[in-house]
Amino acid sequence: MTVAESAFLIPDFAPAAAEIVVLFMACVVLVVDLFVSDRHRWITYGLCLLTLLMAAMATAMYVPRETVLTFSGTFVSDPLARVLKLFTYSVTAVVFLYSKDYLRERALFRGEYYLLGLFATLGIMVLISAHSMLTVYLGLELLSLSLYAMVAFSRDDPVAAESAMKYFILGAIASGCFLFGTSILYGVTGSLDLAEIRRAVATLDGLNIHLLFALSFILVGIGFKFGAVPFHMWVPDVYQGAPTSVTLFIGSAAKIGSLALLMRVLVEGLGGVQQSWGDMLLVLCILSMGIGNIVAIAQTNLKRMLGYSTISHVGFILMGFLVGTRQGIEAALYYTVAYVIMAAAAFGMILLLSRRGFEADELDDFRGLNARSRWFAGVMLVVMFSMAGVPPFLGFWAKLAVLGAAVDAGLTWLAVTGVIFSVIGAFYYLRIIKLMYFEEPSDTLSLGGGSDLKLVLSLNAALIVFLGVFPEGLISIFNQIVTTAP
Amino acid sequence: MEAVIFYVFGAALIAAGVGVVTSRNPVHSAMFLVLAFVTSAFLWMLLEAEFLAIVLVLVYVGAVMVLFLFVVMMLDVKIEQARAGFTRYAPLGIAVVLIIVAQLGYVVWARTQEMSFLQAPPRADAGFSNTELLGSQLYTDYAYPFELAAVILLVAIVAAIALTMRKRPGLKVQDVAKQVQVRREDRVRLVSMDAEKGE
Numbered sequence: 001m002t003v004a005e006s007a008f009l010i011p012d013f014a015p016a017a018a019e020i021v022v023l024f025m026a027c028v029v030l031v032v033d034l035f036v037s038d039r040h041r042w043i044t045y046g047l048c049l050l051t052l053l054m055a056a057m058a059t060a061m062y063v064p065r066e067t068v069l070t071f072s073g074t075f076v077s078d079p080l081a082r083v084l085k086l087f088t089y090s091v092t093a094v095v096f097l098y099s100k101d102y103l104r105e106r107a108l109f110r111g112e113y114y115l116l117g118l119f120a121t122l123g124i125m126v127l128i129s130a131h132s133m134l135t136v137y138l139g140l141e142l143l144s145l146s147l148y149a150m151v152a153f154s155r156d157d158p159v160a161a162e163s164a165m166k167y168f169i170l171g172a173i174a175s176g177c178f179l180f181g182t183s184i185l186y187g188v189t190g191s192l193d194l195a196e197i198r199r200a201v202a203t204l205d206g207l208n209i210h211l212l213f214a215l216s217f218i219l220v221g222i223g224f225k226f227g228a229v230p231f232h233m234w235v236p237d238v239y240q241g242a243p244t245s246v247t248l249f250i251g252s253a254a255k256i257g258s259l260a261l262l263m264r265v266l267v268e269g270l271g272g273v274q275q276s277w278g279d280m281l282l283v284l285c286i287l288s289m290g291i292g293n294i295v296a297i298a299q300t301n302l303k304r305m306l307g308y309s310t311i312s313h314v315g316f317i318l319m320g321f322l323v324g325t326r327q328g329i330e331a332a333l334y335y336t337v338a339y340v341i342m343a344a345a346a347f348g349m350i351l352l353l354s355r356r357g358f359e360a361d362e363l364d365d366f367r368g369l370n371a372r373s374r375w376f377a378g379v380m381l382v383v384m385f386s387m388a389g390v391p392p393f394l395g396f397w398a399k400l401a402v403l404g405a406a407v408d409a410g411l412t413w414l415a416v417t418g419v420i421f422s423v424i425g426a427f428y429y430l431r432i433i434k435l436m437y438f439e440e441p442s443d444t445l446s447l448g449g450g451s452d453l454k455l456v457l458s459l460n461a462a463l464i465v466f467l468g469v470f471p472e473g474l475i476s477i478f479n480q481i482v483t484t485a486p
Numbered sequence: 487m488e489a490v491i492f493y494v495f496g497a498a499l500i501a502a503g504v505g506v507v508t509s510r511n512p513v514h515s516a517m518f519l520v521l522a523f524v525t526s527a528f529l530w531m532l533l534e535a536e537f538l539a540i541v542l543v544l545v546y547v548g549a550v551m552v553l554f555l556f557v558v559m560m561l562d563v564k565i566e567q568a569r570a571g572f573t574r575y576a577p578l579g580i581a582v583v584l585i586i587v588a589q590l591g592y593v594v595w596a597r598t599q600e601m602s603f604l605q606a607p608p609r610a611d612a613g614f615s616n617t618e619l620l621g622s623q624l625y626t627d628y629a630y631p632f633e634l635a636a637v638i639l640l641v642a643i644v645a646a647i648a649l650t651m652r653k654r655p656g657l658k659v660q661d662v663a664k665q666v667q668v669r670r671e672d673r674v675r676l677v678s679m680d681a682e683k684g685e
Contacts, residue, residue, distance in 0.1 A: 008626045016630075023637060030644070071630035112648035119641045126634060138634040145638060149645030155652070 012070045015077035017062040018055045018085060019125050025051035026118045033111030044111040048096055048118055052089045055125075059085050069131060073193050076131035079481040080263070084128045084256060091253045091340055092121045094456060098348045099245030101450050105356040106154070108243060113153060117249060120146035124257040130264050133182045133192040140178070140225065143257045144171050147250060151242040163234075163241025170224065170234045178221025184214035194269040201272040212276060218265060219280050226258045226314050229287035236299075239307030244354060244361065247303055248347035251310060252340045259336045262321060267329060274324040281322040282414070288315030289418060293425035303361045305428060306346055309387060312425055313339045319418060320402045323409040330478045331401035337474070338386075338398035338467070345383045345460040352376065352449045352457060366432055368441025376447060376454075377436045379461040386464050388429040389422050393468040401475065492532060499525040512558045516551060523547050534610055537617040 013020065029051070033044045059082055067078040096114060103109040123143030130136040148171065152164030186192055188210045189200035204211055223231040239247050266277055292312030299305035317339070320332025353360030353369075360366070370377040386393035399422065406415040447454075467474055502525060505518035523546045530539040624632050 011629075072627040074628075074630045110648070112644060115644060116641070116648070119637070119644075122637065132631070134628075134631045135634065138631055138638065142634065142638050142641060145641050145645065149641070149649060152649055155649060 011072065012068070014062055015064060015068045015070050016075055016129070017058040019122065019129070021055050021058045022051060022118060022122045022125065025054065026115060026122065029111065029115055029118065033115065036111070038109075041109050041111065044114055045096065045100060045109075048114040049093055051118060052093045052096075052121070056086055056089045059089075073195070074132040074135045075129050077129060081129045083477060083481050084260060085125055087337060087340075088121060088124050088128070088253060088256050091256065091344060092117065092249075094344055094348075094460065095245070095249050095253055097456055098248060098344070098351050098453060101448070101453055102243070102245050102351045102354055105354075106243070108154060108245075113150065113245070116146045116150050116153075120150070120249065121253065124253060124260065127257045127264070128260040130260070131194050133185065133194070133197070133265070133269070136261065136265055137175075137179060137182065139257070140221075140261060141175060143254065144175065144225075147246075147254060150246045150249065151238060153246060154243045157241075157243075159241045160243065163238045167234050167238045174221050174224030174231065177217045177224075181214045181217025181219075181221065184210060184217065188214060194264060197269045198271060201270055204273070207276070211273060215270065215273070215277055216280065218270075219277060219284075222258070222262050222265065223284055225261060226255075226317070227311055228284040228314050228318060229291045229311060230284075232288070232291070232311050235311055236304045236307040239310070240301055240304045240361070244303065244347060244350050244359065248344065248351065251306065251343040251347055255310075255336060255340055255343070259317070259333070263329075263333075266321065278322040278324050281318045285315045285318040285322055286414075286417060288312060288318065289421040290315075293421045296425065296428050299428075300363055301361055302350060302363055302366070302432075303347075305363070306343070309425070309428075310339075310343070312421065313387075315421075316399065316402050316418065319406055319414065323406050323411055325405060325409050326482060327408060328402075328405040330475075330482050331398075331405040333478045333482065334401050334475060335398040337478075338394045341460065341463060341467075342383055342386050342395060345379070345457065345464065346387070348453070348457045348460060349376065349380050349383065352447060352453060355445075355448050363432065363435060364442060367435045367439045369436040371441045372445070373447050375458070379457060380436060381433055382461045382464055384429040384432050386468065388426040390426075391468070392465075394464045394471070395468075397468065397471040397475070488532065492529070495525050495528045495532075499529065513555065516555050516558055519554075520547050520551050523551070534614070535616060537620050 025047070029044060029047050032047060036043050063077055063082060065079070065082070067076065069076050096117060099113070100109070103113060120143050123139050123141075123146060126135060126139030126142060130139055148164060148168045151167055152161055154160040182192075185197065188204070188208070189197045191197055191200065201211070220231060224234075227235040238250065242250065270277060288311050292308050292310070292315060296305050296308035296312065299308060313335070317332050317335050320328045320330075320335055322328070350360055353365060366380065369380065382393060386395035389395045389399040399418075403415045403418055406412070406418070499522055502518045502522040506515045506522060509515050509518060523542060527539040527542045530536075530542065
């Protein structure tokens with residue numbers, strides 16, 4: 001057999017050291033969790049945090065610093081992948097920590113939550129390092145399947161089951177669309193390898209009908225995973241229906257996966273036809289900013305409101321990508337990271353205020369928070385100001401970077417539209433601040449939550465302030481790691 | 487000869503497909519689907535995709551369809567209920583079918599215009615092994631995606647068990663160890679009663 005005889009070299013495993021660590025440890029956790037009684041469930045939790053720490057060490061020490069391809073070109077490790085992976089570990093660790101007390105109070109503190117969280121993290125890592133449409137798809141499915149199960153995790157809650165069902169069915173359709181687009185792209189370019197696709201696309205006309213056909217299906221998949229309008233229908237329902245700890249995961253860590261998906265497929269693989277997908281993204285961008293910000297005003301449920309707020313932020317992220325310059329891509333990356341940090345803190349606040357048998361997910365639950373806890377009202381104030389884009393917090397610099405990139409690329413009208421929608425959006429963020437500071441509390445119970453949750457949440461808010469006052473560090477990191485531009 | 491085989495099996499496949507849709511009994515539909523799978527496996531055989539053909543029979547006919555039959559038999563589908571809205575939905579259904587037929591016709595017509603790209607691929611020689619080739623590709627170049635697929639299956643198992651397995655209170659189960667260890671004293675109670683006088 002010709003193929004069997006052709007020399008096959010054992011691939012270099014070092015670039016994938018972190019993935020191997022996470023997979024191995026996930027299997028260890030799976031077995032250990034069987035023998036751990038409910039009283040000692042913290043062992044599982046500790047092992048998961050240890051896994052993330054080990055993965056971070058593997059990424060920082062073993063993985064080569066330069067760009068390496070391995071596993072027959074299906075896996076890539078570049079500076080972008082290393083930075084995004086390190087960020088993913090820290091966000092996932094924070095998510096696990098925030099979730100601990102909440103899950104324990106609801107008898108959901110079971111090993112499967114953390115285990116599925118680890119597998120979802122592995123899915124994000126695979127997406128970040130994907131260098132073939134096949135790996136992109138498998139990473140996407142690994143992430144999505146874990147998330148579906150996590151949403152349905154609270155089994156006796158009919159709302160959670162309903163939202164999991166919606167998420168699962170819509171997600172399956174979106175995956176199908178993505179796969180269909182991929183198959184057409186394979187037909188057009190003759191390869192699944194992203195570098196090959198890039199080369200083949202460079203020889204094609206941007207208005208090639210088959211390519212556009214493939215592109216639109218792939219964009220449906222990406223738009224769904226990001227939650228961009230008009231593929232946003234699942235976002236509010238899933239955000240509201242899922243246990244808050246799962247919403248936290250979907251709202252923060254999973255967004256890094258969506259970002260990696262867009263980065264690898266559109267920017268790296270299909271960068272040559274940026275003009276074509278830029279116009280499609282433009283529609284998604286304006287609709288997301290508009291519908292996200294305007295509909296959020298009408299919400300009384302905080303989780304639902306943050307869902308719509310996510311949609312509007314996704315509009316901004318897409319704006320960075322669609323301008324098609326290197327500066328725009330850097331800004332979009334910066335915006336995503338900033339958004340993930342802010343979203344983690346916002347959902348962390350809901351988790352902090354929730355108690356046994358009580359979800360603090362209505363806007364009214366934040367009424368008069370200042371009288372109950374001056375410090376955490378301040379934390380929420382920082383998060384809301386930052387999300388609204390008020391200087392000098394992190395969110396302001398993120399918005400500034402994206403808008404600056406749009407103006408520099410000659411899309412001033414788009415930047416103006418973005419600013420107008422942000423001003424509309426500022427209303428609902430400021431409303432929470434008004435509720436916290438200028439209204440009487442409806443209940444006077446002191447805040448629950450362990451000291452670890454309070455400490456990390458305070459650090460999270462402090463990070464938002466710190467990166468707002470000293471924004472240069474984070475911006476320069478993204479300046480260095482972006483190597484490909486369309 | 488090959489064309490004859492193709493047309494015979496193709497006709498059988500279409501007949502089976504029609505059977506799946508038209509038969510009133512869901513069990514008969516499932517049986518027709520089995521026939522459709524087996525027939526398409528033969529067609530794949532003609533394309534020299536032996537491995538896929540065998541997997542289709544083993545996995546779909548052997549496992550999936552058996553499971554499917556179990557579900558169909560357990561569900562107790564009411565035929566009358568399913569057919570209740572037939573006249574109401576018929577016009578829409580007919581319109582959809584007409585559009586699909588028109589589309590298929592268009593595709594077939596477009597193909598007849600330019601046939602050069604439809605050349606059959608060259609025949610492989612007799613010693614050619616489809617399975618071996620797939621295996622050698624799967625475990626070398628595609629080892630990483632292959633492992634990822636395995637991880638996805640693992641997640642599916644974990645998720646399915648986490649979502650369905652639970653201990654319901656008041657569930658009546660047998661504890662075999664307890665049953666075996668039972669002693670006479672646990673079950674038998676001797677009651678002393680006065681003997682009754684016979685009539």
